[in-house]
Amino acid sequence: MEKVLLVDDDEMSLMVTEMVLTEMKYEVKSVMSGAECIASLKDDHFDLLLLDVELGDANGIELLKQIRKDPDIKDTKTVFLTVSSHREDMTEAVRLGALDFIRKPALPETLIRSVRDALSAREKETILAVDDEPMNLMATEEIFGIRYHIRTASSGEEALREVEERKPELVLLDLHMPGMDGLEVMARIREIEGCENLPVVFLTADDDADTEAEIFKAGAMDFIRKPFVMQVALQRIRHVLELKHLQDSMQEEVDRKTEAITENNRKIQNLSKQVILALAGTIDAKDPYTKGHSSRVADYALEMAKRMNKSEREQTEIYSIALLHDVGKIGIPLSIINKPGRLTPEEYEEIKSHTLRGYDILKTISELPELSVGARWHHERYDGNGYPDRKAGEDIPEVARIICVADCYDAMSSDRSYRKALPQQMVRSEIENGRGTQFDPDIARIMLKMIDEDTDYKMRGDTDGK
Ligand SMILES: [Fe+2]
Incomplete structure (x- = not known):
């Protein structure tokens, strides 16, 4: 109490x-x-x-x-x-x-x-009174000084200086002044940084509706006609300031909420990334010989996406899709995946089914439906002789064409259960030869450039467990 x-x-x-x-x-x-x-x-x-x-x-x-x-x-x-x-x-x-x-x-x-x-009452607010008549300024100080700190200015130029230096909470502005008139002063105030919404109240002896309409149209918060009743004028100024405080606190609340939502989105994105990484890790863990395959393919695909001038967002998407391209292998028996010798035709069919299995797993992720695209079509060939749908050319989604090149590069440049990594020149020739048949020629050219720049054959990284 x-x-x-x-x-x-x-x-x-x-x-x-x-x-x-x-x-x-x-x-x-x-x-x-x-x-x-x-x-x-x-x-x-x-x-x-x-x-x-x-x-x-x-x-x-x-x-x-x-x-x-x-x-x-x-x-x-x-x-x-x-x-x-x-x-x-x-x-x-x-x-x-x-x-x-x-x-x-x-x-x-x-x-x-x-x-x-x-x-x-908060700390006394500051009002800047602008009038070319010294008597009017004195009267204003007397009347409004009871509640507010009053600063005065007797011309538009002086008013603008005061606003810039003191940042008052409200400007009480005379409409008619020699030189810069009230409307111009208000327009100039709006141009000052941080003063776009500074409340301006006009004080004038004018008595016509047109002037009043013009003043409001120009963005004034209120209009007090002289001579005025002191209590009424005080009340109106108070209402304008209360409204301003209310707007400010609402803006603060909006800013606070927006920040919370952004933070939440960031957390969700992070979580998705972690889930994708964990899933990719599960696939790679099944086959010690292809360990790190998914993340290497994703790295190559990302590098190609950069060179293709894809946006940041597209790059992130391509990286995630590439990480999960082999997710369907989760459903293939270990004995087939890790088999050191040749595969029987049935086993080969089983291996090939990882594209459709991956597609079925990923298409259920409604937030990122495009994730399933890479899994299904990364074994399609540009000439239409791939699997599972024998798609050809640009019918194959671009991301799948990118992954196809990245996937083959990694398969050849890393050790496998049945052979060691191929020498870089051989890898290069295979990709060169596959242009237009197995690979999209333009995308393959990007990989060839990456190989040519990789003079020490370092791009493949630590294929033994990256
Ligand atoms: Fe695959």
């Missing part, structure tokens, strides 16, 4: 105010003198001081000066509640950082609103 210290030497007024605040569930302590006020503040913490100006033993303004000088209590939030209508009192109250200046007798709504505002 928030605590309010109420200081008033008028018993009746004290009683009424206390009743209203107690009803609103504030904890209220009432005192009638300046001395008691200071003693209470020093004795206990209060969230708000509601202070009369004319007290029997003291003047409220002088009392607030004293409070501001005392390090223990100087930050006490203060609202004046008084019959005084002296301009000097009000100006001085503002200078001393009072949050409001309410006239007695105050309506309960006014009192409650003021207390609520004061209690929830």
Whole structure:
């Protein structure tokens, strides 16, 4: 429960105010003198001081000066509640950082609103008032200074400098000024970095609907016509600032959520990558002689994709598809996969079935349907004599044509159960000879270039277990 210290030497007024605040569930302590006020503040913490100006033993303004000088209590939030209508009192109250200046007798709504505002008051916001009339600027300072820090500028140029340097929370702008007029100033403010959405409220004596429409169209948040009623103007400024704070906190929330979603997506992508890698590892683990085959094929396919100027996204996709091209081997008996001698025709058929088995496994992954493409068609030949569907030429998906070249290069450049790795020149000739028959000629040419650049035959890596 928030605590309010109420200081008033008028018993009746004290009683009424206390009743209203107690009803609103504030904890209220009432005192009638300046001395008691200071003693209470020093004795206990209060969230708000509601202070009369004319007290029997003291003047409220002088009392607030004293409070501001005392390090223990100087930050006490203060609202004046008084019959005084002296301009000097009000100006001085503002200078001393009072949050409001309410006239007695105050309506309960006014009192409650003021207390609520004061209690929830952030650090005083800064408003930049722009007007070429010094009298208008003085009046603005007096009226809005009660709640806000007011900075002033008497021309458009000065206003732009202030905005750039001080970044106020709101600009109160005169429409008609010599030189740069209000609309131009607003347009220039919008160009300043970080000020694209800075609230601008126009103040003008103009009385025609067209001007009003033009101002709103240009992006002003509000329009206050002079002469205005002080409380109304204060309320409108407050609403504009509240709206701005609301927008800012919504934007923060959106940013926070977006970041969380991005992080989540990143985690999911990482997880998919790990699952794919684990799956590829399972295939390779079945055959010690082809250990590392899947990841080597994926590396070669990735390098070819880069050389084909594929986008980052496509490169990642091709890498994943290549990693899983032999996943169907999971379903083939170990005795056939690891058989050192020649395969019987039945066994060969069984081995060939790894393309369709892989396709069946991968097509169920609805998130990445293209994963299955590499598994099914990487043994197709460009001349149409491959398996399982005898597809030819560009009918064979491009990624499968890439994997086909990478797969054959690895098969020849690594040790197998029935032979050692072939010399690089022989591998090169096989690929050269296969151009247009087994391989897509353009894709094979890319591999030939990679072989030619690999003068030490290092590209194949550690074929014994990479
Ligand atoms: Fe294969």
